[in-house]
Amino acid sequence: MHDPVVKSAAYVLAHVPNMAFEFGTTQDVERQKDPESTYLAKFSDHLRTFEQVIGYAPFQTYIGNMHPDKLATIPRPWYEGDKVEAKRHGRYGEIMPEDEFFAWLRLVDAFELVLLEEQFLNELRPRLEKNPIMNEADLEKIGSGRSGEEIQKLVDEKTAAPLKLGDRLVGCVRRAHEVDATLTAHVIAENTASKASGAIALRHLLDKTDIDPKDIDYIIECSEEACGDMNQRGGGNFAKAIGEFGNCANATGSDTRGFCAAPVHAMVLAAGLVKSGIFKNVVVVAGGSTAKLGMNGKDHVKKGMPILEDVIGSFAILISENDGENPVIRTDSLGKHTIGSGSSPQAVMQALVADPLRRLGLTMEDVDKYSVEMQVPEITEPAGAGDVPTANYKMIAALAVMKKQMERSQIPDFVTRHGMPGFAPTQGHIPSGVPFVGHARDLILEGEMSRAMIIGKGSLFLGRMTNLFDGISFLMEPNPGLSEGDEIDESAVRKLIADALRQVSEGLAQSQD
């Protein structure tokens, strides 16, 4: 049986500085503790403009306009000066401005909970019409808006969370229940933002892939949000909610959770569903997180930097049956951190990297690029978390030294050749392994690369249910092609089954006679 392929990948960012102030947990907690805090007072002085954000080299890498190795040649800090061409649209998706993202919140809102002000919508409409992933029906659904007075009243009554552009109130998100803590205005805004960003990524995926959306069989959503009500807090189903906006009329779906590791778990599940023949086309999709906006903002402000966590990230990846062309997910290459693996960094890397490679008779050197937790280092370093991707590459290299696959002095060289700089926003699940899948697909198709390992890791202790760590990994490789022999085998099997069924039915008919 042939391995499934990565047929397409889309990546999207939405620049939402005002949502960062309103919905980011760091800011929200600070507001609850001390509404007059100096951090909150300084927050807006440290925000970037949309032009600065689209000119940010790591984000140009995320949406596919630049290879990660090229990013490595650009001197840091990347947030200073004009280092790359600022392009809104990229090979894999786009970076969307906040006002247009608000329109998407309204578009994906199924319960009239997102209200936008009419004048704001009038001003915005010409730009919405120009976006190729938005259609006539979308514009109709967004509607003509509500009066500013109505929105102001809901916000004043504290039954709705504000949507602002600077000081201007342009909309709000209403609560969905009077007392249910899982349906507050804040939670609804959080979930709607996740759904909207996932829907935008799905639209981009379908827009650039030669596939009829009706041929999508199944959708796996893998963000870190929970939607439900007080009787089933994480009931779901984001997957179908998002699929509705991709016109995937024949698809069903479900949500997979596993903290930051969930996207790689979801890809493995998708690969299994396709390889088994259950489904032919499975989309793995995740929207982003408003909670994590400005997560390290205090440290950024303290160090006089811009607040770099000002974007929501999302992605969508299509896993399909083998087409003889696109790179495969090797289903015999899985690395998994098991319940018994142990949680030291060494045990984790052993389980995710060393064990699967050993099983396949490969060394660490045989993998061209490892995609680990690809957070932008200049976001995490000021907060004391260091350069996360580089730390991971050093660990893989050190493990190779322990396995006597290379000398200790070769560690820096290994890190340069097999690693890459982080280029994804610190949105939990978003930077975890998957940001490189699009690049890896292209590089393999272009013959520039022959093997990439995609690694997802997750810290489960945050949910207070277990102290176990988690992770899962797989290899992407060039498509070996569909051999003629395999095709004959498959048709022979089909004929065999058809003959057997015919015999059974004939037998049944005779026994009834």
Added chain:
Amino acid sequence: MDLENQARIKELGEKHGAENLVAILGSSDPDCAELAAETVTVGDPTYAGPLTGVQLGLPVYHVMEPDIKDQVDEKVYEEQVAMMEMVLEVDALIDAVKGIREQHSKL
């Protein structure tokens, strides 16, 4: 240091007495190691957790310091810590923790 860990250390101090405890850190960053060492000696320097103003004065070490490493079964150390020893700035980590220990550990 994580607020929950601070609460656990405080509780252990109350239960067993600070004179019967040693704090062994596994931090990967020298600045974080220094902050954690301060927390278990002179109290939480960020004034956010349960150890704020609590001067336990615990003897504090990093797991990679020879004093600790030499007491660990070689095989266990090889399995659990050796890889990270190659990755981290061990001298900087030891200096950070040792500096605080020499200044503030009571025992």
